[in-house]
Amino acid sequence: MPTDKRPVMTPVQNTAPLAQAVIAIMRRDLKASLRQRQDLFNPLVFFVMVVSLFPLGVSPEVSFLRQSGTGILWVAALLSTLLSLDHLFRHDYDDGTLEQLLLAPQPLFLLVLAKATAHWLVTGVPLVLLAPVLGVMVHLDGNSIGVLCLTLLVGTPVLSLVGSIGAALTVGLRSGGVLLSLLIIPLYIPVLIFGTGTVTAAEAGAPVSGYLAIMGALLALALTLAPFASAAALRISLSNS
Amino acid sequence: MSEPLLQAVNLSCERDDRLLFRNLDISIVPGTLTRVEGPNGSGKTTLLRILAGLHDACQGDILWNGQLRDRQRESFTRNLLYIGHRAGVKAQLTPLENLRALMAGRRLLSRDLLAAALDNAGLAGYHDAPCHSLSAGQQRRVSLARLLVSDEPLWILDEAFTALDREGVAGLERLLLQRVSQGGAVIATTHHPLAADGMRRIQLGKVNDHAD
Numbered sequence: 001m002p003t004d005k006r007p008v009m010t011p012v013q014n015t016a017p018l019a020q021a022v023i024a025i026m027r028r029d030l031k032a033s034l035r036q037r038q039d040l041f042n043p044l045v046f047f048v049m050v051v052s053l054f055p056l057g058v059s060p061e062v063s064f065l066r067q068s069g070t071g072i073l074w075v076a077a078l079l080s081t082l083l084s085l086d087h088l089f090r091h092d093y094d095d096g097t098l099e100q101l102l103l104a105p106q107p108l109f110l111l112v113l114a115k116a117t118a119h120w121l122v123t124g125v126p127l128v129l130l131a132p133v134l135g136v137m138v139h140l141d142g143n144s145i146g147v148l149c150l151t152l153l154v155g156t157p158v159l160s161l162v163g164s165i166g167a168a169l170t171v172g173l174r175s176g177g178v179l180l181s182l183l184i185i186p187l188y189i190p191v192l193i194f195g196t197g198t199v200t201a202a203e204a205g206a207p208v209s210g211y212l213a214i215m216g217a218l219l220a221l222a223l224t225l226a227p228f229a230s231a232a233a234l235r236i237s238l239s240n241s
Numbered sequence: 242m243s244e245p246l247l248q249a250v251n252l253s254c255e256r257d258d259r260l261l262f263r264n265l266d267i268s269i270v271p272g273t274l275t276r277v278e279g280p281n282g283s284g285k286t287t288l289l290r291i292l293a294g295l296h297d298a299c300q301g302d303i304l305w306n307g308q309l310r311d312r313q314r315e316s317f318t319r320n321l322l323y324i325g326h327r328a329g330v331k332a333q334l335t336p337l338e339n340l341r342a343l344m345a346g347r348r349l350l351s352r353d354l355l356a357a358a359l360d361n362a363g364l365a366g367y368h369d370a371p372c373h374s375l376s377a378g379q380q381r382r383v384s385l386a387r388l389l390v391s392d393e394p395l396w397i398l399d400e401a402f403t404a405l406d407r408e409g410v411a412g413l414e415r416l417l418l419q420r421v422s423q424g425g426a427v428i429a430t431t432h433h434p435l436a437a438d439g440m441r442r443i444q445l446g447k448v449n450d451h452a453d
Contacts, residue, residue, distance in 0.1 A: 006243070006271075006272045006424060007272065007422075007423055007424035008243050008271040008272060008424040009271055009394035009423060009424040009425045009426075010394070011246075011306065011316065011319075011320045011394055012319055012320055012348075012392050012393065012394070013316075013319075014348070015315065015319050015346070015347070015348075016345060016346055016347055016348050016349060020345055020346070020349070021345055021346035023345075024341070024342050024345030024346065025342070025345075027342070028331065028334065028338070028342040031333070031334060031338065032331050032333045032334060035333040035334075035371070036333055091331075092331075094327070095327055095328065095329065095330060095331055095332065096325055096326070096327025096328055096329040096330070097329050097330075097331055097342075097343075099295060099323070099325050099327065099329065100323075100329045100343060102294075102295060103293060103294070103295070103318050103321065103323050104318060104346040104347075105315050105318045105319035105346055105347065106315075106346050111346075235297075238295055238296075239295065239296050239297050
């Protein structure tokens with residue numbers, strides 16, 4: 001249409017509310033995970049299998065299981081989280097939704113936080129819910145099982161958040177799995193030490209509030225720093241792809 | 242002539258020790274269609290990714306509304322619609338869910354509006370089918386349905402015509418021309434013959450000949 005003055009689209013100023021964007025990402029991730037059942041159950045089955053193989057492979061003695069049960073459960077939870085980490089950004093990277101995430105008008109670290117939260121909801125929370133059953137299997141007493149669940153409840157979000165840094169760094173690599181484990185395991189060690197330490201203290205009848213406070217501090221640290229690190233790592237990973 | 246929306250000044254990019262382009266100056270004005278041309282491997286996708294802000298391993302400045310783009314990221318990303326090689330469509334979700342998730346950070350859209358966009362994109366009857374059951378062309382249409390509800394003045398489209406049938410190609414062509422006539426700016430790479438009044442071209446792939 002020939003006109004004297006060509007029309008010009010003016011830039012848009014208003015952006016959708018932040019909460020809406022964050023909720024949309026969580027909803028999308030949760031829906032996608034719930035429909036991809038295999039990815040969802042794989043870490044859980046791994047968790048249950050590792051814990052149930054110890055009585056068979058090492059010793060079914062009550063004394064052995066009671067002594068090492070906490071450690072077994074925590075190590076299994078840690079490894080099964082690690083197993084699921086590669087999926088955190090990998091599918092999004094492959095189908096292009098990660099690019100769109102980086103080009104969203106909202107701050108990337110908040111969107112990454114939403115993704116890590118969704119990851120925790122589908123991997124961490126089921127582990128916490130399964131832990132009491134497995135705790136009974138390794139002959140932990142009621143009080144210890146309670147404390148164990150509490151440590152997992154505080155500890156598994158740290159695993160998801162810290163893991164998101166490694167997942168973001170390795171997402172651009174074709175086979176980042178091994179590198180991801182090497183990068184992340186050292187960062188998981190404090191969580192493991194304080195997680196099992198808390199339960200051991202509870203078994204010995206000592207107060208656990210100090211241990212739990214340290215775990216809470218780890219969670220606070222991960223919540224405030226990990227999303228920034230992951231967001232920066234994602235920009236680097238996508239910039240090199 | 243109106244003010245340029247997006248400008249690249251003295252852009253150079255090297256990848257894997259190969260110079261893709263050097264001292265490239267680009268100015269994208271509202272109401273123009275810019276086509277990036279060049280043979281495979283000449284850096285078309287890299288250039289689009291640099292302009293969109295996904296790739297920053299380069300020298301040169303990129304200006305948005307006359308100011309450095311990276312200082313006003315929120316304003317820039319809100320006004321840019323980028324569709325890359327990868328469609329940005331999740332296979333487990335339905336077209337409606339995908340479209341809603343992609344638009345959620347930008348503006349509020351009713352379900353009816355989204356459904357109408359999918360209908361217009363040729364996906365009537367597929368709104369609630371999981372995307373993994375759709376063909377490649379249909380998945381591409383899910384991604385392109387975003388263009389129909391877009392209020393962003395700048396579109397960057399990387400090989401948007403891929404996998405579309407003849408009717409889809411014609412529809413997309415019409416959409417791009419309509420957008421340009423409304424004062425939007427479109428930057429596209431395509432091997433498909435695309436022509437518009439006042440179309441600008443950016444030719445890539447010439448630097449290599451000199452560098453080799």
